[in-house]
Amino acid sequence: MxxxxxxxxxxxxxxKGSLPLLKETFIFGEFERGQAxxxxxxxxxxxxxxxxxxxxxxxxxxxxxxxxxxxxxVERWFPKLYPEV
Numbered sequence: 001m002x003x004x005x006x007x008x009x010x011x012x013x014x015x016k017g018s019l020p021l022l023k024e025t026f027i028f029g030e031f032e033r034g035q036a037x038x039x040x041x042x043x044x045x046x047x048x049x050x051x052x053x054x055x056x057x058x059x060x061x062x063x064x065x066x067x068x069x070x071x072x073x074v075e076r077w078f079p080k081l082y083p084e085v
Contacts, residue, residue, distance in 0.1 A: 001026070004076045013053075014055075015040075015046045017040030017041065021047060024039050025065065025066050025067040031064060031065060054070040055070065055073070
């Protein structure tokens with residue numbers, strides 16, 4: 001996950017404050033949206049960018065966010081999770 005986010009940050013597809021939010025959800029399961037600025041140290045679009053990318057999800061626009069595993073990142077985050085057939 002770290003390498004993926006570092007590469008995506010260098011490519012300009014995610015904000016450099018993205019990794020702390022993903023780590024927070026990985027470790028604690030979820031966090032309140034209002035904590036995003038405190039976790040990242042950045043105001044603005046870090047959280048909304050990760051939600052738009054499908055890396056974080058929530059049930060409603062105001063509910064806590066949790067980690068998501070879009071098919072596009074599964075192999076990058078979990079190499080060889082599923083054996084080749």
